[in-house]
Amino acid sequence: MRGTVIHAPGDIRSETLDDPKVIEPTDAVIRTAVTCVCGSDLWPYRGAEPVEAPHPMGHEYVGFVEEVGSEVTGLRPGQFVVGSFATSDNTCPNCRNGFQSNCLHREFMSTCQAEYIRIPNAAGTLVALDETPDEHLWPGLLANSDVMGTGWWAADAAQVRPGSTAVVVGDGAVGLCAVIAARELGAERVIAMSRHESRQRLALAFGATDIVTERGEQGIERVRELTGGIGADSVLECVGTAEAMRQALHSARPGGSVGFVGVPHGVALDGQELFFSHVGLRGGPAPVRRYLPDLNERVLSGRIDPGKVFDLALPLADVAEGYRAMDERRAIKTLLKP
Ligand SMILES: [Zn+2]
Numbered sequence: 001m002r003g004t005v006i007h008a009p010g011d012i013r014s015e016t017l018d019d020p021k022v023i024e025p026t027d028a029v030i031r032t033a034v035t036c037v038c039g040s041d042l043w044p045y046r047g048a049e050p051v052e053a054p055h056p057m058g059h060e061y062v063g064f065v066e067e068v069g070s071e072v073t074g075l076r077p078g079q080f081v082v083g084s085f086a087t088s089d090n091t092c093p094n095c096r097n098g099f100q101s102n103c104l105h106r107e108f109m110s111t112c113q114a115e116y117i118r119i120p121n122a123a124g125t126l127v128a129l130d131e132t133p134d135e136h137l138w139p140g141l142l143a144n145s146d147v148m149g150t151g152w153w154a155a156d157a158a159q160v161r162p163g164s165t166a167v168v169v170g171d172g173a174v175g176l177c178a179v180i181a182a183r184e185l186g187a188e189r190v191i192a193m194s195r196h197e198s199r200q201r202l203a204l205a206f207g208a209t210d211i212v213t214e215r216g217e218q219g220i221e222r223v224r225e226l227t228g229g230i231g232a233d234s235v236l237e238c239v240g241t242a243e244a245m246r247q248a249l250h251s252a253r254p255g256g257s258v259g260f261v262g263v264p265h266g267v268a269l270d271g272q273e274l275f276f277s278h279v280g281l282r283g284g285p286a287p288v289r290r291y292l293p294d295l296n297e298r299v300l301s302g303r304i305d306p307g308k309v310f311d312l313a314l315p316l317a318d319v320a321e322g323y324r325a326m327d328e329r330r331a332i333k334t335l336l337k338p
Contacts, residue, residue, distance in 0.1 A: 002338070003114030004319045007054045009047035012320045017056070020111070020118035025071035026089075028122030030063035030081060034138050035112050036310065037322045037334040038146060039172045040263055045323050048265060058113030059085035060146045062138060065128070072122045080133060081126040082296055083119060084288035085109050085146045090124030100124075100289035113319055115338045127292045133300060139307030139335055140299035143177060147333070148295055148306040149288030150261050151177030151238070155185050156291075157259030157282040158234035162186030167223055167251045168208070170238030171199040173309040173333040174261060176206055178236040180304050183207035187234070191226055193219060193247070199332065202308060216243070223251040231256060237283070242266050254278040261286060310335040 003017035020029050035058055043049040065079045075081070088095050088103035095103050107120045119125055133141065140148075151174050160166050166182040168175050171194035182190045183206070191210040192203035200211050212222045224231060231253035237244055240262025248258045249269075260283030274281070298304045312331035314322050322334030 001115040002316055003111065004057045004316070005054050006044055006051055006057050008051050009045060012045065012057070012323045014317045014319050017114065020116050022067055022069045023118065024120060025069040026121055026123065027069045028065055028072055028075060028119045028126065029067045030061070030117050030119060031066045032061055032063045032112070032115055032117055032338045033080070034062060034142050035114070035316070035336045035338070036060050036142060037113070037319070037326055037336065039174065039326070039333075041323065042327055043263070043265070045327060056111040056114065058111060059109040060142060061109070061112040061117055062142045062145060063117065065126070066116065068122060074123055075126060075128055079128040080131070081128050082141050082145055082292055083126045084149065084292065086285055086288070087119065087121040087125040088289050089121045090289060095124065098290045099287050101285040101287045113316065113336060115316065125289065127296060129296065129300070137299060137307070139310045140305055141296060142335070143173070143306035143309060144288070144292060144295040144299060146288065147173040147309060148177040148180070149291050150174045150286040151179075151236070152181040152291050152295065153286035153288070154178045154236035154238055154259040154261040155181035155234070157257070157261070158236050159257040159280070160185040160187050160234045163188050164233040165189040165191070165227055166234040166236060167191045167193065167232040168236045168238060169193050169244050169248045169251070170262060171196060171203060172238065175236070175238035176202055176309050176332070177306050178238050179203050179206040179208050180306055182234070182236065184298070184304065191223060191232065196329070202332070205308070215247070219247055220250040227253065230254065233257070234259070236261070238262050240264050240267070242268070245269075249274070249277065249279060252277070252279045256280070257282070259283060309333045313337060
């Protein structure tokens with residue numbers, strides 16, 4: 001089959017790889033319907049994470065069940081499925097508490113930019129739809145497998161409530177999906193921080209009510225001006241840099257909450273500052289599996305369309321151009337079609 005391998009920073013190749021097989025009796029193999037490139041794939045691509053040896057890439061997917069292991073219940077070949085970037089048995093204590101991305105049997109997906117994918121813990125990880133959805137819905141469902149689920153987690157972790165004010169730090173695909181989530185959870189005011197016109201337009205289309213283009217101290221000042229001088233009830237941090245975290249912490253009001261979902265790189269917190277801020281903090285890899293049935297329903301009914309974050313679609317073989325376009329910020333997010 002065709003699959004994607006990173007050899008070194010900046011060196012992404014589409015290659016012929018062995019077809020994946022069921023290895024554990026709890027595995028399934030799916031045929032990829034569509035997959036994509038994630039903002040977090042750019043960390044190794046840009047050399048911000050080491051590439052010690054060539055390895056496959058990709059953790060977002062929707063597809064058709066091809067084969068299931070002997071212990072997989074509830075799934076059969078041909079079904080259209082949506083899964084999470086983190087696998088889960090959906091039965092262990094952490095799963096039952098709603099933190100499937102911390103499942104005791106978790107494995108992080110890492111081979112999804114390919115024609116076929118092996119899915120560990122398939123019964124707990126994959127959510128099968130009743131019927132194959134129309135192709136125009138595939139991008140939205142694909143978004144649910146990571147960026148929309150992560151944006152939802154940001155809003156959930158930041159305790160967005162009906163009538164509240166939310167600030168979204170970051171205008172990548174997750175930040176844009178976080179705007180959708182904040183609105184769906186009832187935020188009356190959603191302030192999106194973005195300096196890029198095309199992303200601002202999408203944020204507004206997704207329900208943002210205000211755009212803040214300033215960064216750093218000026219950005220913090222601008223948010224305070226918009227929130228009666230005290231900061232927002234909820235701040236959704238969707239980047240992961242020290243600058244973004246600082247922006248988030250200083251944009252929340254005393255008693256407010258920050259949900260941080262960008263994988264932290266170089267972030268360090270000052271205990272005293274946090275102590276005196278009265279700001280609540282929660283982050284981590286999104287428990288996407290918890291949200292999937294609900295998010296799939298919202299996409300299938302047309303209530304939300306997170307698939308709009310894909311502004312570039314390429315054949316899987318052209319994956320290298322997909323990375324390049326995102327690295328150069330010519331594209332928000334690249335959809336890949338096997
Ligand atoms: Zn579990």
